Amino acid sequence: xxxxxxxxxxxRGATKPLKVAFDPAKTITMIFGENGNGKTTxxxxxxxxxxxxxxxxxxxxxxxxxxxxxxxxxxxxxxxxLDTDIGKFKAELxxxxxxxxxxxxxxxxxxLRFLRRKQIIDLLDDQPSKRYERLQEYIDVAGVMAxxxxxxxxxxxxxxxLTSETKSLTDSTNTLERIWExxxxxxxxxxxxxxxxxxxxxTKESERHAQLSDAIARWQNVFNKLEAIRQQKEDLNxxxxxxxxxxxxxxxxxxxxRAGNTKLLAVLESAHNYIISEQQIEQCPVCKNSVKKDHxxxxxxxxxxxxxxxxxxxxxxxxAIRTNESSKAVEQSSIKEFNGLxxxxxxxxxxxxxxxxxxxxxxxxxxAKAKTDLAFESCLSHLDTLNDFMEKVKEKxxxxxxxxxxxxxxxxxxxxxxxxxNSAQDLNELVQTAEKTLKIVESTRKKFIEDSLxxxxxxxxxxxxxxxxxxxxxxxxxxLKETGKNSIEITSSFHTIKExxxxxxxxxSHLDTLxxxxxxxxxKKFNQGNTILLLDDVMMSVxxxxxxxxxxxxxxxxxxxxQIVITTHYRPWRDRYRTHRAPAGKVHFVELRTWTKELGITxxxxxxxxxxxxxxxxxxxxxxxxxxxxxxxxxxxxLLEYLTDIYEYHMPKRKTMKYTLGELMDALQPKxxxxxxxxxxxxxxxxxxxxxEVEIEFALQPAIDELKKLMFIRxxxxxxxxLEQDASDDDVLLFGxxxxxxxxxxxCKETGQLPLTKSSDHWKSQRGTVKLFPADKN
Amino acid sequence: xxxxxxxxxxxVLAETIFKELVAANLIAKDNKEFSSxxxxxxxxxxxxxxxxxxxxxxxxxxxxx
Numbered sequence: 001x002x003x004x005x006x007x008x009x010x011x012r013g014a015t016k017p018l019k020v021a022f023d024p025a026k027t028i029t030m031i032f033g034e035n036g037n038g039k040t041t042x043x044x045x046x047x048x049x050x051x052x053x054x055x056x057x058x059x060x061x062x063x064x065x066x067x068x069x070x071x072x073x074x075x076x077x078x079x080x081x082l083d084t085d086i087g088k089f090k091a092e093l094x095x096x097x098x099x100x101x102x103x104x105x106x107x108x109x110x111x112l113r114f115l116r117r118k119q120i121i122d123l124l125d126d127q128p129s130k131r132y133e134r135l136q137e138y139i140d141v142a143g144v145m146a147x148x149x150x151x152x153x154x155x156x157x158x159x160x161x162l163t164s165e166t167k168s169l170t171d172s173t174n175t176l177e178r179i180w181e182x183x184x185x186x187x188x189x190x191x192x193x194x195x196x197x198x199x200x201x202x203t204k205e206s207e208r209h210a211q212l213s214d215a216i217a218r219w220q221n222v223f224n225k226l227e228a229i230r231q232q233k234e235d236l237n238x239x240x241x242x243x244x245x246x247x248x249x250x251x252x253x254x255x256x257x258r259a260g261n262t263k264l265l266a267v268l269e270s271a272h273n274y275i276i277s278e279q280q281i282e283q284c285p286v287c288k289n290s291v292k293k294d295h296x297x298x299x300x301x302x303x304x305x306x307x308x309x310x311x312x313x314x315x316x317x318x319x320a321i322r323t324n325e326s327s328k329a330v331e332q333s334s335i336k337e338f339n340g341l342x343x344x345x346x347x348x349x350x351x352x353x354x355x356x357x358x359x360x361x362x363x364x365x366x367x368a369k370a371k372t373d374l375a376f377e378s379c380l381s382h383l384d385t386l387n388d389f390m391e392k393v394k395e396k397x398x399x400x401x402x403x404x405x406x407x408x409x410x411x412x413x414x415x416x417x418x419x420x421x422n423s424a425q426d427l428n429e430l431v432q433t434a435e436k437t438l439k440i441v442e443s444t445r446k447k448f449i450e451d452s453l454x455x456x457x458x459x460x461x462x463x464x465x466x467x468x469x470x471x472x473x474x475x476x477x478x479x480l481k482e483t484g485k486n487s488i489e490i491t492s493s494f495h496t497i498k499e500x501x502x503x504x505x506x507x508x509s510h511l512d513t514l515x516x517x518x519x520x521x522x523x524k525k526f527n528q529g530n531t532i533l534l535l536d537d538v539m540m541s542v543x544x545x546x547x548x549x550x551x552x553x554x555x556x557x558x559x560x561x562x563q564i565v566i567t568t569h570y571r572p573w574r575d576r577y578r579t580h581r582a583p584a585g586k587v588h589f590v591e592l593r594t595w596t597k598e599l600g601i602t603x604x605x606x607x608x609x610x611x612x613x614x615x616x617x618x619x620x621x622x623x624x625x626x627x628x629x630x631x632x633x634x635x636x637x638x639l640l641e642y643l644t645d646i647y648e649y650h651m652p653k654r655k656t657m658k659y660t661l662g663e664l665m666d667a668l669q670p671k672x673x674x675x676x677x678x679x680x681x682x683x684x685x686x687x688x689x690x691x692x693e694v695e696i697e698f699a700l701q702p703a704i705d706e707l708k709k710l711m712f713i714r715x716x717x718x719x720x721x722x723l724e725q726d727a728s729d730d731d732v733l734l735f736g737x738x739x740x741x742x743x744x745x746x747x748c749k750e751t752g753q754l755p756l757t758k759s760s761d762h763w764k765s766q767r768g769t770v771k772l773f774p775a776d777k778n
Numbered sequence: 779x780x781x782x783x784x785x786x787x788x789x790v791l792a793e794t795i796f797k798e799l800v801a802a803n804l805i806a807k808d809n810k811e812f813s814s815x816x817x818x819x820x821x822x823x824x825x826x827x828x829x830x831x832x833x834x835x836x837x838x839x840x841x842x843x
Binding site for chain 1: 786787788790791792794795798799802804805815816817818819820821822823824825826827830831833834
């Protein structure tokens with residue numbers, strides 16, 4: 001997979017839309033920028049798009065994730081889009097839930113492995129268990145572990161089922177043994193007996209029990225109705241007495257002449273009210289006879305009360321008569337119902353009485369009167385006998401029920417015993433097999449991780465050995481801690497001290513490089529294809545030797561990944577490429593300019609020195625003497641320093657080891673120069689059209705001699721204010737072109753690097769396409 | 779340099795476990811889906827139960843139980 005473009009909108013530092021165009025021909029992209037210019041925004045965008053993480057935001061616990069969007073932007077403005085040769089990948093920030101992305105496609109994002117300096121420190125400093133968590137994504141066997149957990153669950157539930165089944169088996173066995181003993185231990189064993197019992201046919205018993213139960217229920221109905229009629233009869237009797245009593249009362253009141261009507265009662269009440277309301281009454285208002293007011297009032301009152309009593313008794317009598325009649329009707333209806341119930345009972349019970357027994361005579365007698373008016377009385381007369389008889393019937397039914405119940409208990413228990421014996425055996429076998437399986441799964445997984453870690457350890461050891469040859473460091477081992485579940489230990493050696501934790505004795509920069517080696521080794525080992533390696537500002541200050549080794553290591557390992565994206569603020573690293581001391585040929589340089597809120601992150605493509613001079617010479621729009629002179633001078637100084645360095649030419653003794661162009665040029669004496677030649681390997685087609693590898697030889701001396709004459713131009717035109725410049729435009733152009741020619745002679749076109757590898761008789765570039773003879777000054 | 783082969787740890791481990799379990803006669807060798815389900819974490823307790831009981835019953839049949 002090759003990256004084409006990364007577009008970022010309203011994310012973190014990208015206050016204005018940003019597009020990073022990758023060079024698909026280059027495996028490594030170096031994003032260089034000073035602090036605060038947006039390197040981490042670009043790195044975080046890749047992390048947020050390709051993984052479930054948030055990048056550097058996760059390093060700081062107090063960071064508010066609502067600020068994933070840039071200043072003055074809203075979550076819905078945020079867009080991260082990655083265009084690759086296999087498709088487009090997009091992430092949009094959701095307003096709710098906070099800090100979540102909607103990704104398209106939802107699955108199958110590029111496989112990004114990212115490393116930040118904080119992770120290096122944490123990886124080495126963390127507890128072994130935490131370290132396991134950090135490395136888990138590389139030793140990613142989460143799928144297998146999830147299936148393994150399911151197997152554990154099966155063992156747990158099966159054991160629980162087995163316990164429950166065993167209890168059930170014990171309970172059933174105990175029940176059968178107890179019944180067997182109660183029955184006097186018939187047959188040879190409880191089991192044989194239980195087996196024979198459970199096959200017994202109890203249909204007859206069941207039918208008999210059902211019939212008896214039916215007869216008992218019918219008797220209960222008869223008995224209940226009988227009791228009800230008895231109560232009704234009592235009620236009726238009471239009601240009749242009440243009617244009689246009220247009739248007597250009424251007769252008495254009527255004979256006392258208290259009969260009257262309501263109109264008269266109203267007149268009397270009005271008269272009474274009139275009389276008591278008057279102050280004085282001397283004579284009756286009706287007959288004009290003389291009266292005494294008080295006597296008249298008392299007489300009227302007595303008459304009114306008598307008339308009211310009569311009225312009340314009369315109403316009560318009416319009500320009592322109605323109640324009495326209703327009770328008679330209810331009694332009649334109950335008796336009719338009772339007759340039916342009694343008849344039904346008699347027809348049922350007759351089958352259960354012994355022939356010729358007194359019970360048979362009684363039932364026949366009752367049965368004969370069952371449909372007549374005498375049924376109730378007949379039944380009542382036999383009630384005690386009937387009750388005794390029915391008690392015996394109930395006892396009989398209960399006994400049959402006991403037999404049925406015991407049979408069912410035996411049958412169920414025996415069924416449970418046979419079923420559970422089989423299932424418990426299956427469960428027991430299942431638990432044993434599952435435990436054996438789990439043991440294999442667990443041990444295979446642990447061995448797999450251990451083997452993986454051993455293999456990674458070997459890789460780390462190899463890489464770290466290349467970074468720090470002969471420094472007494474190494475023996476790096478990653479292994480599962482025996483005592484801790486899912487814990488990873490890291491040990492190393494320091495000269496004669498073996499198996500120590502690296503952070504005990506290693507310097508900070510050595511720990512940095514160790515962390516990077518671990519990360520690259522893991523990413524390489526567990527590369528699942530389509531892998532982008534992102535190194536976000538991982539390199540702090542290291543010396544030149546280690547920087548060169550690190551760059552070499554990275555370039556060798558780059559072939560294992562689809563793309564490596566590096567962000568760095570470390571200028572010496574950038575300058576190794578710029579000055580052709582590192583293989584810039586496969587690196588695409590992106591440089592970040594100063595960030596502002598108004599402009600956001602601004603980028604430009606970086607260049608190497610040879611390219612800068614070439615572009616200055618090619619600029620047809622304006623011939624810039626100063627730029628050409630200046631850039632030629634810098635490249636020339638770089639190339640001369642390289643030559644004096646590899647050939648160890650004599651230079652003036654100086655503390656700073658910094659030399660002028662003149663001093664460097666003087667060191668290249670003609671006696672040395674005449675022996676130096678450069679050989680380029682190239683492919684050319686011969687006359688037959690076949691491509692052949694040819695060697696093209698160049699002498700260094702002519703170019704150096706020419707430059708010796710022209711190098712004054714660097715100072716005169718390229719470095720100082722000077723109103724009296726002798727150099728013509730042609731001189732400046734020649735100085736530039738000759739320097740470029742020398743550069744193209746010495747720098748490998750393919751890798752962009754000077755020949756820095758020493759062989760027996762020459763120096764060669766990384767791929768051996770440029771060779772510089774001889775190997776030593778002579 | 780040649781690219782490394784695609785090595786999904788879950789798949790590699792699942793395949794190794796499968797072979798071990800077949801060798802121990804705990805899983806049928808013709809159980810085609812076992813490895814991928816194991817690797818993808820899709821093997822639930824009920825699936826383990828079915829697979830293991832199947833082996834137990836097959837063994838019982840062969841053993842004439």
